[in-house]
Amino acid sequence: MKYPLTAIRQKRLEPKITNHGEFCYILTSTFDEEPDASRFSSYYDDPIKVGVAFTLAWAIFGMFIGVWAAAQLAWPSLNFDTAWSSFGRIRPAHTTGVIFGFGGNALIATSFHVVQRTSRARLADQLSPWFVIFGFNLFCLIAVSGYFMGVTQSKEYAEAEWYADLWLVIVWIAYFALFVRTLARRKEPHIYVANWYYLAFIIVVAILHIVNNLAVPVSFGHAKSYTVWPGVQDAMVQWWYGHNAVAFFLTSGFLGMLYYYLPIRAERPIFSYRLSILSFWGITFFYMWAGSHHLHYTALPIWVQNLGMTFSVMLLVPSWASAGNALLTLNGAWHRVRDDATLRFIMMAAFFYGLSTFEGSFMAIRPVNSLSHYTDWTVGHVHAGALGWVAMITFGAFYTLVPSIWKRERM
Structure with missing residues (x-):
């Protein structure tokens, strides 16, 4: 059996010239000795690298579409008179694209990095990890392509149809199982x-995803x-889901x-571990x-x-x-903040987190809400959280993570 000129793990190969003058390897024995156990004691960072790449790709896509959507509010003709745009x-x-594509991939990639380092255990x-990374991005791709085609449930933040929702449940169960199994292997008590x-x-x-997206398909086809x-x-x-997506997708994970x-950088x-637990x-x-x-x-009851x-x-x-605490x-x-641009990203993220949560708490008060709702104030509040908190902490984390896993001294 012929194999191309590449290293093939766990197999003994001998070089040979074929009749066509092509250089290849011939498999001469089935398996060599067992791989060195040390290979499994080191951290598994390859999926993290792919997650970083997916994060940046979705950031470019999601933010470009956001600018386009904002421009349409001023110049409606930018929809080019087509349904998809x-x-x-x-x-x-x-x-x-921004919340799930950019934010979701950032969370998955950094969670794989953090859980290994803090547990001193390999994934x-x-x-x-590969199933989670590629499975999640397949969901994002199905959802976004469905929006362009007009295939949606007409729900805020949860518009993908039932088959995409079902696929995400499978991916998310695998993610949960992987994370818990890694914690169970920890060498840190x-x-x-x-x-x-x-x-x-x-x-x-x-x-949230399962309860909010409970639906009965017209047919499986x-x-x-x-x-x-x-x-x-x-x-x-929907808003139990929507606000808790803010809480646990855009807050808890990024915290x-x-x-x-932050402590690494x-x-x-x-400052206070107890305060972090209280929070x-x-x-x-x-x-x-x-x-x-x-x-x-x-029409929601006033007591609710x-x-x-x-x-x-x-x-x-x-x-x-x-x-x-941050x-x-x-x-x-603070002298490090002055000299370290990466630490400034993390510091500004903490500032924006404090400002956005302060504003959000008061926008929830009914008389304040009567002034802000259905206005650009709400849009600005969301983007202070998304760009000020989520994006800043993501790039602060990435500027710390990337040199580490690519074995470089600095970016």
């Missing part, structure tokens, strides 16, 4: 707090489906980044009740609106606990 189709392509196997945040992100996003939630219940479930990469321990449980509990503040002045408003204001405490970590290290 209309605002209603490219806008969800933008949000999915549990070599197949699951303590589970560092960054892994708490990543694990909350993985578990709660699975719950048709993309269309019907939600199981009728009327105002559908709106409530996992903050609590690992600042070369200082986190974790506060965010995990309070956020679950806050979604109804998106539905003020609607009040519940969401109250918990939203209470959220300021655990949110500022993490923002303050900034206090830099006490005694």
Whole structure:
């Protein structure tokens, strides 16, 4: 049997010239001795490198589509009179490209990096990381292409049809299993707090996705489906999902980044580990009740609106606990902020996290919401969180991670 001129693991090969003058290797024995066990004791970073590449690709795509959508608000003719490029189709392509494509790949890549380093254990196997990375990006591709074609559920942040939703559940179960199995193999008795945040992100996003996207397909050969939630219940479930996607996708997971990469870059321990745990449980509990503040002045019962408003204001405490914890970590290290551009990204992310959560808590109050809702203030608030917090902490993390896994001294 002939093999090309490449190294083939675990097989003894001999060089030979073929009748056509082509140089190749001939397999002479089935397997060599077992691979060195040390190969499995080192960290498995190849999937992380691919995740970084996917993150940057989705960032370019998602932000380009966002600028295009914004430009259409000023120059409507930029939809070129075609259905696929209309605002209603490219806008969800933008949000999915940025939140799930850019943000999701950043979270998966950094979670693989952080869980190995803080556990001093290699990823549990070599197949699951690739399935998670490529499976998740396949979901993003199916969802975005569906938006351009007009195949959606007409839901905020959760518009992909039932077959894409089902595929994501399979990928996410594999992700959860891989993360937990890696933690179970840890050589470190303590589970560092960054892994708490990543694990909350993985578990709660699975719950949110499944409950919000419960639907009955018209048929298995048709993309269309019907939600199981009728009327105002559908709106409530949608914003329970929508705001908790902010909580656990765009907050909890990225706080996992903050609590690992900030101390690494600042070369200082986190200011208060206990404060990070307080923040974790506060965010995990309070956020679950806050979604109804998106539905003020609607048919939703007033007590449910009040519940969401109250918990939203209470959220300021655990949110500022993490923002303050990050900034206090830099006490005694501000000279490093002056000299290290990467640390400035992380510092600005902490600032924007504090500012965005302050603004969000007060925008949830009904009289304030009456001024802000359906205005550009809401759009600006979202982008302060997305560009100021999510993107800044992602690039701060990447500027720390990339030289490490590519074995370079600096970027």
